[in-house]
Amino acid sequence: MIEWYAVVEVAIAAAAGVLCVVLGLFRVKPGDLSMGAVALVEVLLLAQLVIAIVAPLVGNSPTGNLIEFYIYLIVALIIPLLAGVWALLERDRWATVVLGIACLTIAVMVVRMNIIWTVQTQ
């Protein structure tokens, strides 16, 4: 895992989350802005998946448990998709809030993923 990339990922996911929650509370239905923010978070996660696959091959191996890391990453990849599908099915302002919560969850999960990757096991 690349430290600075994880920081960027957490920052963007958190910003996208706050943006969507605020938009939803101001009664904005899911639109280009909120769906675009969620799509950006999903793309960052896909790049994270590529990084996670390539990193050990080029000498950047995790010190933590790789299985646990991938459980987090796979669940993280699914969450924005589900939130996005639900937002398309029922387009009201609460769907925008749901998109935001999905992004905030991703921010927390990437923090955890970084800890799992870099943990110093005894």
Place this chain on the structure above:
Amino acid sequence: MSNPPAQRRSLGVGRVLIVVYAILAIGATSRAVYQMAMYYSSHPSARLPIILSAVSGVIYILATVALIAPGRSWYRVAWVTISFELAGVLIIGTLSLVLPAIFAGPANVPDVADGTVWSSYGIGYVFIPVVLPILGMLWLRSRRAVVTGN
């Protein structure tokens, strides 16, 4: 069903609640399955936190389903599971602070060392586990007329 517009509107806010419950259900359950597979047999001192993680995961799944499913009996299940969660997070949260050795799990296993979803009132999950059941109860109370009116 006599008043579908009102029901839909209240489900709107409830959808946010359902999503947070679903995320906690996925988090607690997948974590418990992983911990059980990796550490249950080899680390006896990890068993209590692992079992608690599994119990909380099942409760969160039940609560999520009960919030989505219509009807009076599911409404009752929602009350039972959400009350159980509140009791769990308060009791385990307090015990984990008073008797940290029992709930922390083995120190040399970082995957379990954080304890359970409910340890320290859910500090590992930004205190969502202690706030969520209260919001859940408020929402259930506001929906009582809709559910029992059917």
